[in-house]
Amino acid sequence: MNFDDTPEEAKFRAEVREWISANAPHDLDEDLKKSGLAGLRLPGRDIMAESKAWQKKKADAGWAVPHWPKEYGGRGATPIERVIWQQEEGLYNQLAQPFAIGQGMCGPTVMAYASEDLKRKYLPKLASGEEIWCQLFSEPAGGSDVAALRTRAEKADGSDEWVINGQKIWTSGAQYSDYGILLTRTDPNVPKHAGLTMFIVDMKAPGVEVRPIHQMNGGRGFNEVFFENVRIHDSHRLGAVNDGWNVALTTLMNERMSIGSRLATGFPEIFGFVADFQLPDGPAIDNAAVRAKLADWAVKSSGLRYTAFRAISSLSKGERPGPENSIGKLVAGVMTQDIAKYAMELQAEAGVLTSQEDAPAAALFQNMVLNSPGMRIAGGTDEILRNIIAERVLGLPGDVRVDKNVPFNQAPGR
Amino acid sequence: MNFDFSDEQKQLRDSARRFLEKQSSVAVVRRVLEGDEGYDRELWQGLAEMGFTGAAIPEEFGGAGLGYLELCVIAEELGRAVAPVPFSSTVYLAAEFLLAAGNDAQKKNYLPKIAAGEVIGTFAYAETAGEVTAERIKATVSGGKLSGTKIPVADGAIADFAVVAAQGGSGLGLYLVDLTGPGVTRTVVDTIDPSRKHARIVFDGAPVEQLGAGNAEAVIEAVYDRAAVLTAFEQVGGSDRALEMARDYALERIAFGRQIGSFQAIKHILADMYVSATLARSNCYWGAYALSTGSAELPEAAASCRVSATRAFQHCSTNNIQVHGGMGFTWQFDCHLYYKRSNLLALNLGSLSVWENRLIARMRARNSARDAA
Numbered sequence: 001m002n003f004d005d006t007p008e009e010a011k012f013r014a015e016v017r018e019w020i021s022a023n024a025p026h027d028l029d030e031d032l033k034k035s036g037l038a039g040l041r042l043p044g045r046d047i048m049a050e051s052k053a054w055q056k057k058k059a060d061a062g063w064a065v066p067h068w069p070k071e072y073g074g075r076g077a078t079p080i081e082r083v084i085w086q087q088e089e090g091l092y093n094q095l096a097q098p099f100a101i102g103q104g105m106c107g108p109t110v111m112a113y114a115s116e117d118l119k120r121k122y123l124p125k126l127a128s129g130e131e132i133w134c135q136l137f138s139e140p141a142g143g144s145d146v147a148a149l150r151t152r153a154e155k156a157d158g159s160d161e162w163v164i165n166g167q168k169i170w171t172s173g174a175q176y177s178d179y180g181i182l183l184t185r186t187d188p189n190v191p192k193h194a195g196l197t198m199f200i201v202d203m204k205a206p207g208v209e210v211r212p213i214h215q216m217n218g219g220r221g222f223n224e225v226f227f228e229n230v231r232i233h234d235s236h237r238l239g240a241v242n243d244g245w246n247v248a249l250t251t252l253m254n255e256r257m258s259i260g261s262r263l264a265t266g267f268p269e270i271f272g273f274v275a276d277f278q279l280p281d282g283p284a285i286d287n288a289a290v291r292a293k294l295a296d297w298a299v300k301s302s303g304l305r306y307t308a309f310r311a312i313s314s315l316s317k318g319e320r321p322g323p324e325n326s327i328g329k330l331v332a333g334v335m336t337q338d339i340a341k342y343a344m345e346l347q348a349e350a351g352v353l354t355s356q357e358d359a360p361a362a363a364l365f366q367n368m369v370l371n372s373p374g375m376r377i378a379g380g381t382d383e384i385l386r387n388i389i390a391e392r393v394l395g396l397p398g399d400v401r402v403d404k405n406v407p408f409n410q411a412p413g414r
Numbered sequence: 415m416n417f418d419f420s421d422e423q424k425q426l427r428d429s430a431r432r433f434l435e436k437q438s439s440v441a442v443v444r445r446v447l448e449g450d451e452g453y454d455r456e457l458w459q460g461l462a463e464m465g466f467t468g469a470a471i472p473e474e475f476g477g478a479g480l481g482y483l484e485l486c487v488i489a490e491e492l493g494r495a496v497a498p499v500p501f502s503s504t505v506y507l508a509a510e511f512l513l514a515a516g517n518d519a520q521k522k523n524y525l526p527k528i529a530a531g532e533v534i535g536t537f538a539y540a541e542t543a544g545e546v547t548a549e550r551i552k553a554t555v556s557g558g559k560l561s562g563t564k565i566p567v568a569d570g571a572i573a574d575f576a577v578v579a580a581q582g583g584s585g586l587g588l589y590l591v592d593l594t595g596p597g598v599t600r601t602v603v604d605t606i607d608p609s610r611k612h613a614r615i616v617f618d619g620a621p622v623e624q625l626g627a628g629n630a631e632a633v634i635e636a637v638y639d640r641a642a643v644l645t646a647f648e649q650v651g652g653s654d655r656a657l658e659m660a661r662d663y664a665l666e667r668i669a670f671g672r673q674i675g676s677f678q679a680i681k682h683i684l685a686d687m688y689v690s691a692t693l694a695r696s697n698c699y700w701g702a703y704a705l706s707t708g709s710a711e712l713p714e715a716a717a718s719c720r721v722s723a724t725r726a727f728q729h730c731s732t733n734n735i736q737v738h739g740g741m742g743f744t745w746q747f748d749c750h751l752y753y754k755r756s757n758l759l760a761l762n763l764g765s766l767s768v769w770e771n772r773l774i775a776r777m778r779a780r781n782s783a784r785d786a787a
Contacts, residue, residue: 001483001699001702002415003703005415271777275778285778288771291771292770294770294774295721295769295771299718299722302697302700302722303692303696303697304693304696306417306696306700307693307696309415309699310418313417314418316415317416324692324695327689327692331689383678383682386678387685389688391681393688395665396681397672397676399677400672
């Protein structure tokens with residue numbers, strides 16, 4: 001049992017480290033260090049321009065998406081090399097955020113289902129950050145139950161084109177995306193999972209309208225996307241007609257939190273905060289009640305860290321990681337929310353302040369409180385994650401589904 | 415990175431599990447729980463013959479000299495089987511005190527017998543309710559004789575010798591005491607988990623031998639850290655078994671016309687049990703790494719696995735009963751064996767709040783040291 005790299009891994013890490021040290025945008029270091037849980041802030045700079053510049057630089061040297069095949073913009077790195085890259089990229093990984101969904105979810109789906117021509121057309125530009133992709137699954141009527149979606153795709157008479165009508169919601173980055181993968185209903189006369197089809201959609205096509213969602217924390221990172229008679233050529237279909245659910249599962253499998261990057265929990269932040277913050281009887285960290293809270297979060301935080309290390313060890317041995325990694329978001333989401341509330345509780349009356357100037361710790365915890373409800377919902381609610389652990393890891397039976405064998409257009413609630 | 419047990423260690427786990435499934439069946443646990451025998455002798459002998467009691471004892475002292483990773487693997491299986499034997503008292507505490515503070519003659523006297531399963535040892539520490547501190551220890555050694563009362567002492571009635579913390583000439587000291595000798599009166603006391611018996615020991619002029627010189631508190635802290643890692647593995651083994659029992663029952667039990675495991679109310683309880691058991695296991699791997707390499711991280715890792723595993727075992731054993739419903743509250747079902755053991759192990763080396771406090775103090779010290787550097 002050790003944390004050491006194998007000789008090959010050490011060699012790869014040294015190569016990565018040397019390249020990053022020579023090429024990273026070091027002028028951003030200070031701002032990147034201050035970002036993190038509060039979101040990326042680069043005062044006086046255009047975040048997208050900085051992100052694209054770093055991604056392009058990586059692409060030119062073959063580091064854009066290291067684990068992708070060379071012909072699609074990667075360098076054919078192994079899973080463990082991918083983890084090492086992420087660990088070494090560290091701070092600068094924040095700049096890859098605009099490309100995360102495209103490269104993490106859309107790319108693998110395109111790679112698995114698109115024609116060779118399309119793969120060569122789209123993937124290298126997705127890798128290099130030249131083009132940005134989004135994922136269009138969720139709908140007002142299909143969140144946790146995504147297969148209940150209603151956006152229609154109908155074959156236009158006598159042509160090779162499909163006509164799309166409907167609405168998507170919670171689409172991250174749609175406002176700056178060039179393309180998306182779009183899950184649609186092609187047959188409402190069969191049960192819900194059996195009538196779906198996946199497409200590549202041009203987000204600049206006529207009839208696509210993106211409207212940002214004003215979130216409860218004031219942000220506008222998510223969008224509604226409306227489709228009105230948007231035409232998609234049949235060559236841009238991913239997988240067979242009505243086999244979209246299986247295609248979507250490929251995408252969702254890739255949604256699993258990537259193993260190398262650390263999940264934000266807020267623990268280092270509150271540990272730092274209570275070390276300095278004064279209660280009437282001294283530093284908060286010396287208070288027994290504070291220590292009990294901290295200890296609970298400390299062992300969750302270290303538990304997540306070493307759970308990831310166990311998964312990395314499996315990759316290092318060429319094995320698939322076990323199911324234990326599925327606990328990450330479930331633990332981190334609630335924990336972030338609890339930590340933020342507790343820090344505000346210690347701040348007492350001043351805890352209500354939210355400006356960076358007035359609020360303790362530059363309003364970090366107030367921002368966390370307002371942001372954290374979303375963390376517990378996006379990418380699978382806490383409840384869906386518990387169902388997944390119970391059914392896929394522990395082998396418990398699925399819930400009774402009253403719409404399971406009923407044609408979609410006759411299902412309850414339609 | 416290879417943050418995992420080796421194939422040989424996994425084989426050891428498999429053979430320990432097979433052995434314990436046979437030799438420490440629920441019937442064996444219940445016999446000790448319900449009877450007056452302090453432990454299961456046959457199981458204890460079997461563990462010695464398998465080389466488990468001496469797994470981490472160096473070969474020069476009659477042990478198998480395997481190492482602490484192997485001992486962690488064995489501990490997990492003992493916890494899974496809620497084994498009714500004085501393993502923790504003898505192996506995690508008495509043997510570790512001898513290794514940490516004993517002179518050559520003391521090690522040669524006791525360690526080979528521990529490895530052979532010929533003696534049972536224990537550590538006699540607490541005297542009153544509340545966190546044990548040096549000031550609270552009233553037992554005193556004077557002129558080579560020990561007087562005072564220790565309660566509760568794990569395996570106190572069956573142990574052949576004890577390491578006793580007592581006030582000596584220059585503060586708190588550690589002493590070896592022959593519990594079968596003069597000046598020792600032992601009484602079994604009722605405890606939360608009768609499958610692991612405890613005793614009140616009254617010392618009245620019992621002859622002692624000093625164990626190590628210098629600061630006893632530092633030795634106790636160091637040994638407790640090591641024992642905390644090993645106990646945490648027992649707790650993780652127990653957590654996993656409680657989770658399995660609850661899962662199996664949820665698959666088997668029908669209510670409202672379906673398996674109760676198909677209801678989200680039950681599923682989510684089980685998923686949360688899986689989460690806490692997984693976090694505890696990962697922390698324990700860190701503890702095992704630190705224990706086996708003598709890493710400077712050990713104090714922090716030990717406190718982390720102690721806190722995480724204590725929470726996990728209590729959470730899993732409690733919810734195992736909840737998932738079983740009324741049947742879980744019966745003597746007949748096995749849920750209570752795990753519930754009782756979890757409540758025992760949660761306190762045996764000091765309570766959760768004591769370890770929480772220790773963890774944060776240690777993390778803070780590390781951060782200060784880093785900032786100063």
